[in-house]
Amino acid sequence: MDEVGRGALAGPVSVGVVVVRLDTPTAPAGLKDSKLLPPATREALAPRVRRWAHTFAVGHAGPEEIDEFGILPALRLxxxxxxxxxxxxxxxxxxxxxxxxxxxxVSSAQLTLDLDVAARPQPRWPEVSIPPVRTRIKADMTCSSVAGASVLAKVERDARMVALADEVPEYGWAINKGYAAPEHRAALLRHGPCGHHRRSWRLLGEDPAQATMATERRPGMGHDGSVKVRLT
Structure with a gap:
């Protein structure tokens, strides 16, 4: 599984899952972390990933859920x-x-990302069994199923943001996909937020998830304006 949209100012946070089995064939050539692939390459890979996987899905939590429950519960949702x-x-x-x-x-370490999560209402969680979970740094670079999940989530979320750009074109979401790009921040200054923004976030400064983290910034930023961080 992999997530996209966690650091955006608008739109959903999205999680992709790709299930493989012992007899699943070799992954499609060129499959890797979606942030390292040009949009056209991601879109060409997505149907190949769907055919390759035993099963797959992408789940979303909208900005209103992020505002109500916090970013970590929305990510889990x-x-x-x-x-x-x-x-x-x-x-x-x-x-x-x-x-x-x-x-x-949610662990105490995770609670540092969203200090008021305990005071918020809890979502109505889907009734689904949660398997044992393992974490791996840079799994999207070393595991094809995680890379596939990243590609599917990115392609689906990007398509949603492009569709929303037709509704509110002033924010430039067809290009920036809701991330904190300069033109997006400039539009926020001119027009203020719309209903698709995460209104509980500091839209013209650090968002709560990043502002309350003890982080180590890694060299470089994603082409979409995101920054990868890790807990210290």
Whole structure:
């Protein structure tokens, strides 16, 4: 499993899942972390990943859910929706990164990302069995199923943001996909937020998930304006 959209200012957070079996054939050539692939390459790979996988799904949690529950519960909600849609219970889930955001309860380390999560209402969680979870830093670079999940989630979320750009074209989401690009921030200054923004976030500064983290910034930023961080 892998997530996209966690650091965006608008739109959903999305989680992809790709299930493979021992007899699943070799992964499609060129499959790797979606952030390292041009959009056209991601879109060409997505149908190949769907044909390759035993089963797959993408789950979403919208900005209103992020505002109501917090980013970590919304991330888990999207992941559980993806698992429920798969229709199978995998033997194990491999997550990209170094902390488990899928398994309840949220750990004390994770709570530092969203300090007021305990005071918020809880989502109505999908009724789905959660397999044992393993985490691996850079799993999207070393595991084809995680890379496939990243590609499917990125392609589906990008398509949603392009569709929303037709509704509110002033924010440039067809290009920036809701991330904190300069033109997006400039549009926020001119027009203010719309209903698809995460209104509980500091839209013209650090978002709560990043502002409350003890982080180590890795060299470089994603082409979409995101920054990968890890807990210290």
């Amino acid at each position: 999207a992941g559980l929706r993806a698992l429920a849609e798969c229709g199978v219970v995998p033997d194990v889930v491999l997550l990209d990164g170094n902390h488990d955001w899928l398994t309840p309860p």
